[in-house]
Amino acid sequence: xxxxxxxxPAPSRRGFLTGLGLAAAxxxxxxxxxxxxxxxxxxxxRVPVGPVVxxxxxxxxxxxxxxxxxxxxxxxxxxxxxxxxxxIAAVGRSLRPPPGTWIVDASGKLAMPxxxxxxxxxxxxxxxxxxxxxxxxxxxxxCTNPQRNRLTPEAVHSFVRLAALDAVQSGVTTLVDWxxxxxxxxxxxxxxxxxxxxxxxxxxxxxxxxxxxxVTKVKKELVDPVPLAGFQVAxxxxxxxxxxxxxxxxxxxxxxxxxxxxxxxRPEQRAxxxxxxLTDIGALGPRLLINHAIHLTDDEIAAVAAHxxxxxxxxxxxMRLASGIMRLSEFGRRGVKVGLGLDGxxxxxxxxxALMKTAVGLQRARATDAGVFPQVHDILRMATLGGAEAxxxxxxxxxxxxxxxADVVVVDPAALNFAPRFDWVxxxxxxxxxxxxxxVFVDGxxxxxxxxxxxxxxxxxxxxxxTAATRLRAAG
Numbered sequence: 199x200x201x202x203x204x205x206x207p208a209p210s211r212r213g214f215l216t217g218l219g220l221a222a223a224x225x226x227x228x229x230x231x232x233x234x235x236x237x238x239x240x241x242x243x244r245v246p247v248g249p250v251v252x253x254x255x256x257x258x259x260x261x262x263x264x265x266x267x268x269x270x271x272x273x274x275x276x277x278x279x280x281x282x283x284x285x286i287a288a289v290g291r292s293l294r295p296p297p298g299t300w301i302v303d304a305s306g307k308l309a310m311p312x313x314x315x316x317x318x319x320x321x322x323x324x325x326x327x328x329x330x331x332x333x334x335x336x337x338x339x340x341c342t343n344p345q346r347n348r349l350t351p352e353a354v355h356s357f358v359r360l361a362a363l364d365a366v367q368s369g370v371t372t373l374v375d376w377x378x379x380x381x382x383x384x385x386x387x388x389x390x391x392x393x394x395x396x397x398x399x400x401x402x403x404x405x406x407x408x409x410x411x412x413v414t415k416v417k418k419e420l421v422d423p424v425p426l427a428g429f430q431v432a433x434x435x436x437x438x439x440x441x442x443x444x445x446x447x448x449x450x451x452x453x454x455x456x457x458x459x460x461x462x463x464r465p466e467q468r469a470x471x472x473x474x475x476l477t478d479i480g481a482l483g484p485r486l487l488i489n490h491a492i493h494l495t496d497d498e499i500a501a502v503a504a505h506x507x508x509x510x511x512x513x514x515x516x517m518r519l520a521s522g523i524m525r526l527s528e529f530g531r532r533g534v535k536v537g538l539g540l541d542g543x544x545x546x547x548x549x550x551x552a553l554m555k556t557a558v559g560l561q562r563a564r565a566t567d568a569g570v571f572p573q574v575h576d577i578l579r580m581a582t583l584g585g586a587e588a589x590x591x592x593x594x595x596x597x598x599x600x601x602x603x604a605d606v607v608v609v610d611p612a613a614l615n616f617a618p619r620f621d622w623v624x625x626x627x628x629x630x631x632x633x634x635x636x637x638v639f640v641d642g643x644x645x646x647x648x649x650x651x652x653x654x655x656x657x658x659x660x661x662x663x664x665t666a667a668t669r670l671r672a673a674g
Contacts, residue, residue, distance in 0.1 A: 242648075245644050245647045246647070249284075251282075255303065258273060259275075260272060260623070271579065271623065281642040287600060288600055309608050315548075316539045319376055319377070320542060322542035323361040324345050329341040334463055334519045348673050351386070351387035352387070354391070355388075357667075365548040372397070374402055393426075401416070403417075431447075431457055435473075459481075459488055461494075464521055484590065489541075496528075499529065502532075509535070512538075512545070515540075515542075526571070536584060557580070558573070578623065615634070
């Protein structure tokens, strides 16, 4: 991708949550406000900078807005995308760029909204490829718990940065990170790494019950100051800890954020009655996001649909852990808002194209029917606007509708794995790989350009993660 410059023109929240906190919390030393680590001006002069960028002449633009193009994906051929001050300003043919616009030649390429990862655990990059013969409980026992208990702030920063940048290079522009890391210094390092990656993120914090101030402290001091950050309260819905689930729901309501819960990932968890618990505490509704949701009954799926509960589908992780296959077709038939999730270490990489392809393939294998939901256009929508709808942020991201934030990816199909052109929509799902993502913009800012991450020393990122992982294992 080439670019050419023209001259460039020059809430406060309630401070206390009763009954919440973390048993393993470190002393609450005030941290510095989290700031972006990326340089304000890219070192490569070809990378567009400034408030206005025009993607000129993309062979195909998928806006995900049927009112802005043809078909369910809003397809427009030979079109431009104008980004101004971090927003989508216009999509159309032969747009006239205002003074100071950086013009990027997008001919022969496809432009679309960035992918929305509705469920992940980035720190688990330390255990990628680990415990390959284990189910969910084996993963917890042999991989997750031992490594989490040894984490240091430096290690957290290395692993989260590695995984976040991997997600960005795959085309992810928004992610939700469900985090059960407890001390303030670790959390501060986690948020700092996310911020430095440039990705739009939500920090979903799982608290236990000792410190009544930490949840608010993390949100107000670490998350709220970051323009691209959001916050959720995370939980594990289960009868034995219903009192904690209720406290988490109260905290989410007090802070005005979503509650984010793992639900029925394994059949053994039916004994925990998570949907019954969430019903009893009053959490069923559009401010509840449930992850995995594999082993729901017909009545539970109906209840989720009736209350507009949102869901995250993690097909690659569910396969890896032998957890089962989400009844995605039934969710879709009932109109449940579902997004896709990479689910951290058990996805092993951040390949969102593989995630989409698997989500389609599993439902066809389950139903032995190629016409079952989701079809290719359904899964592309689920990966973008559908994920934004599940998170309640579709007014800001998920489509290239003018006025929304400029989270855009550019796909280069001129590659051995993608060419020749037959049906670019189908090929984006079935042929695409992270190396086909030529550019990634978040809030109009280029994070990847010309097939490379902008101002990121990937060798150093990998080296530091390897060093941190070696130290953690030696400590065990």
